[in-house]
Amino acid sequence: MKLNFTNNNLLIALYFIMFAVHFLLWQCLGIGFETTLIRYYFFLTILFMMVLTIVSIFKKIYPEYLGFVFLGLVMFKLAMVFIIRKKLNITEIPNYKFHFILPxxxxxxxxxxxxxxxIRSADKKDPEKDEKNQ
Structure with a gap:
């Protein structure tokens, strides 16, 4: 069975399925610290939606710079995760690296x-780009 990742709703649904599976696993293992997990996922969800929104906006404005925008957003997201890690006290949770790096x-x-x-859909809609490359 091949998954079709072109549907944006599928990507968002997979993200929330990941959260549900992780939360159920967390409950079954009886780790505790549920509020930290939920706060982390809330923060990660905000960053996830921010990246999807900004990439969509820049696709309409500057489709040729979409890759650079994505790289900048990844760096911003990584910096934000390092900043928020201290505030959430993630290091108190046992095996915190596995629980927070994988999501x-x-x-x-x-x-x-x-x-x-x-990027693929922007390239398909721009036939001038193909003529310039030849």
Whole structure:
């Protein structure tokens, strides 16, 4: 079965499914610190939606610079995660690296797929670009 990642709603649904699975696993393991997990996911969701929105806006304004915009947003997101890590006291949770890095990487994967789809659709709509390259 091949998943079609061109639908943006599917990417957002996969993100929230990841949260639900992670939260259920968290409850089954009885780790505690549920408020920290929920606050982290709330923050990660804001960053995830911010990246999707800004990439969509820049696709309409400057489609040729979409890759650079994405790279800048990834750097901004990483900096924000390092800043918020201190405020959430994530290091108090046992095996915190596995619990907080994997959701970050999965959201980064979904953002990358979204951006690649945007770049491909921008290239298909711009036939002048093909003529310039030849």
């Amino acid at each position: 970050y990487l999965f959201s980064l994967f979904l953002e990358t797929v979204f951006t690649v789809n945007m």
